[in-house]
Amino acid sequence: MNLYRLLTRDTPLPLRWLILAALASSIATLGVLALVNLAAGNIEDSGEDKVDWITAGAFVLALGAYAAGEVFLLRRFASHVEAAIDAVRMTLIRQVRDLAPETLDKTGEGQLFESITQSTHAISQNSQYIAIAFRSALLVIVLMGYILYLSMMAFVLVTVTVLIAGFVYHKRGKAAMEAHIAAFGQDQRLFNRITDLLDGWKEVRMFQPRRAALKTAYDAAVNDAAESRIEVQNRGFEQYIFGQVAFYFLLGVVVFVAPSYTEMTSEDLSKISTAVLFIIAPIGLVIQSVAVLGASEAAAGRTLALSAQLKEQAAYPTPRPNLNYGLLDDFQEITFEGIEYEYPAAGEDRGFHLGPVSLSVKRGEILFISGGNGSGKSTLMRILTGLYTPHAGRIRVDNRQIGSANIREYRSLIASVLSDFHLFERLYGLDHVRPEEIGAQLRAFGLESVVRLEGDAFSSVQLSTGQRKRLALVVAILEDRPLIVLDEWAADQDPEFRKKFYRDILPMLRDQGKTIIAITHDDHYFDAGDRRVHLSEGTHARNGEGVM
Ligand SMILES: Nc1ncnc2c1ncn2[C@@H]1O[C@H](COP(=O)(O)OP(=O)(O)OP(=O)(O)O)[C@@H](O)[C@H]1O
Known part of the structure; x- marks a missing residue:
């Protein structure tokens, strides 16, 4: 929400266009899927393996519509995000300019620098995930509608499996994020030791005990940082493998369980399996986007809080134009x-x-x-x-x-x-x-x-x-x-x-x-x-x- 508030604070989001583009891209994907199933069905029915040019032409059109919708959505969204972040940066800089100098001294350069540069950079880098998450969620809904159309039982099984797997994935993702934050802290400590080495090289060279103690601290920081990074990577791999297993499990549920509880032809089963193949990527993207956007959300929260704090502390209102600066010039x-x-x-x-x-x-x-x-x-x-x-x-x-x-x-x-x-x-x-x-x-x-x-x-x-x-x-x-x-x-x-x-x-x-x-x-x-x-x-x- 903070992210949304930040991105729409100064420049309104072109919501209508974004929804239309996401819809176009999702419906085109559904079209691709339906055409694949249709073509497979036609071959099965006629037993011929000739190219069906009409279906193939429609398939290419659907692919084109998908690509156009996707490019439009991501481009339009990226340019909006950049404009919004520019506006946020300008507001912060204006607020800093209007701040009482003693408050500026107290707030400290670090916090201001972090918000004006790093936080806004993180938001700008990750914000395309908002568009991706939005489009993927829409696509999941459309594809689930298609599965429901094919078989109620398959719909229920897929929904339940995806919800359970998504929940577990999200929980594991939180632990991975904590490991990531811990690793970030270790990197910072290592960075501080390196700064000690670089900035304090004179003091280090001239005093042997300091040199030895700093070496010990540096070695410990290197070890801790390496261990944390390995932990982060392991968790990343585990998440990836869990995602793959969950996906195969979902296919297994559809293929082995669904036909036992409902009337289903092998053609239906193949259509549903293809739909599951199509749905898995957008589900993965939604989950991944939620994790990535968590960091942007936190950065947006920090930036908004700082902006509110600066607004409260603003010492002087923006000057009125045509203020006469020369009045005091001839003082005695x-x-x-x-x-x-x-x-x-x-x-x-x-x-x-x-x-x-x-x-x-x-x-x-x-x-x-x-x-x-x-x-x-x-x-x-x-x-x-x-x-x-x-x-x-x-x-x-x-x-x-x-x-x-x-x-x-x-x-x-x-x-x-x-x-x-x-x-x-x-x-x-x-x-x-x-x-x-x-x-x-x-x-x-x-x-x-x-x-x-x-x-x-x-x-x-x-x-x-x-x-x-x-x-x-x-x-x-x-x-x-x-x-x-x-x-x-x-x-x-x-x-x-x-x-x-x-x-x-x-x-x-x-x-x-x-x-x-x-x-x-x-x-x-x-x-x-x-x-x-x-x-x-x-x-x-x-x-x-x-x-x-
Ligand atoms: N931003 C600050 N916050 C809290 N205390 C401060 C701050 N700046 C200065 N002080 C304190 O106010 C006192 C006066 O500091 P100031 O820098 O005005 O002295 P000064 O006469 O210029 O000293 P010097 O000759 O060493 O430069 C010092 O005790 C200092 O610790």
Whole structure:
């Protein structure tokens, strides 16, 4: 049901066409069967072995109708599924975009990535089984009708046998699925050990006891994974053999039991046996589809739940068009009053309370924020940039208070390089910047020998930590916003460039009218700022050596 809800949520299913195509394909299959029986009967009656061209022609037509119905059904369904999954992905991405950043941090990349990529991929890969199951179920009904037409007793025997065998097969399938899930878990553990080996190769090579312990853990994971896989394969083979035996048993029931309880000619018996031969494949497909669709159903359930959760947590409604982002551009002062933020305690974690913090920055000022590790500087930065919403206090731009109605407008004032910045390979949103300007910035930041501009993308972002930060600041400067916020930007720069940053780049940006708020530990350069605020254990801000 989740799968159906997901696939029809944004794009309606072309149900009428699908039913018609499935019906056409099922009736054509019945036609094939009836024509085979007819031809066999004709040969028996006339005793001639000449080709009956009319029946053969009808047979070819029925085959053509079957193929056409099948192709139409599967193609149409596949394109619907892809469109529906595309829509689901777009909705999730839009929801993530509208999510409050602190909620985004909490939800975690893993869950979002899983739903947006893997779950939707699993659904898209397996969803043709919906069409197959639907068509097969319809075909089973049509063929059972044919068997009923031939013999009531055969119908009852086939129905009872199929139901019992189907039930047992399904139960065994559940056990196989559990084995499959267990094997998946073992694969994950093996994957983690391999990641340890690959990502931690330096630490592994440099410490012998770690190397030995990791080898033991890796060997155990390999063994467990292999055993689980063998178990899965064995169960798969057993299922296959059970299916075959059940099928032969069904034939046996029809051939040995049915004639003992009812009047039946050998011609009827042969017709019923042929119908049983035809029915077995679609029954197998229905059962197989149910098993495969179980995984898609679970994936759809996870995706819908995540989507509902994201909807609930949506921080901001989709922005109204024509919002005027320029209103705050000519601000003179930004004030943060009594800002407080709480990371609640959870289990062993004692939690953290920031604030109350009050500070202000005037246009064209360089404001430094200093403080010990864990004093709350990065958290404060997330609030100052409008990414996190403070639990108490307010932000004002001149005399305008910032709230949910103008938070986007506020954020648009700020270019930032935060501690967990992401460097985009492409210059998204910077189409208006001239390549010469970008080249000049790359030279100013000593990057001209490692990065080039190729079209609208950088030639590489595989740089050293310090170079990546330089490139991120280049992009921030190119964004040309009035306020630049930096979180320990200079920490990874060499002494020479650090000096250049404090003595040349910051004053140059100030001269260009930029306002700068920067977290720094560089006490040698505290004088490069106009003022400094020192954060102590997150509980309060006090003035540093600067004027406040
Ligand atoms: N997402 C989070 N959930 C819970 N607690 C957090 C979270 N992020 C930070 N904290 C806690 O809040 C406190 C302040 O963290 P923050 O990163 O703001 O400090 P900081 O001054 O920037 O530290 P550093 O100088 O080491 O970067 C720390 O005790 C940290 O454990």
